[in-house]
Amino acid sequence: AQTVTQSQPEMSVQEAETVTLSCTYDTSESDYYLFWYKQPPSRQMILVIRQEAYKQQNATENRFSVNFQKAAKSFSLKISDSQLGDAAMYFCAYMIGNEKLTFGTGTRLTIIP
Amino acid sequence: EAGVAQSPRYKIIEKRQSVAFWCNPISGHATLYWYQQILGQGPKLLIQFQNNGVVDDSQLPKDRFSAERLKGVDSTLKIQPAKLEDSAVYLCASSLGVPQPQHFGDGTRLSIL
Secondary structure, eight states: EEEEEEEOSEEEEEEEEEEOOOOOOOOSSSEEEEEEEOOTTTOEEEEEEEEEEEESSOEEEEEEEEEEEETTEEEEEOOOOOOOOEEEEEEEEOOTTOOOOOEEEOOOEEEOO | OOOOOEEEEEEEEOTTTTEEEEEEEEOOOEEEEEEEEESSSOEEEEEEETTEEEEEEEOOOOOOOOEGGGSSOOOOEESSOOOGGGGGEEEEESSSSTTTTTOOOOOOEEEEE
């Protein structure tokens, strides 16, 4: 069974600084998809960034970028120039083929003004 | 583009009562998902529909949970009878298909007394 591990239950960062959230996963598949979702107190899960495993280039979306290390099964999220609105729970998730999303347990990110 | 709509936003019931949740996906999205998110955990898939057919319901407690998606659009999730451990947020998501990104609604927070 596929598992997703987020080893940092909580993280904090000073506003305007950079923070990296860690995620590792376990799979025997070679073709899959990885996602980072953000969940603010409003509860809605918002897609932050997506990575296809067959792509070697790391995905980037404005201030958000990933460090995808396929051999190490690692998928970390870097948030640059942190803003107060970035405060939320962040979930790493994994999906293969037409199967379900498997989520990690989340990292609560606090932004310090 | 209108997002995924869910209702109610909150529900409080006593154990052994029944409850139903409603979800209206984004227009044109063929795939619909129901997730259960227990406090402090990532969402767990309960059931996945492709149009009005069930793709995956392997983690749905079928003795008490049921779901339907009539006409391949709206969906309802029902719990009967509810147990204390069913207290959670129930999230609905939709996508154009796998492996397209899933778009989530705001969820229903269910409290069982």
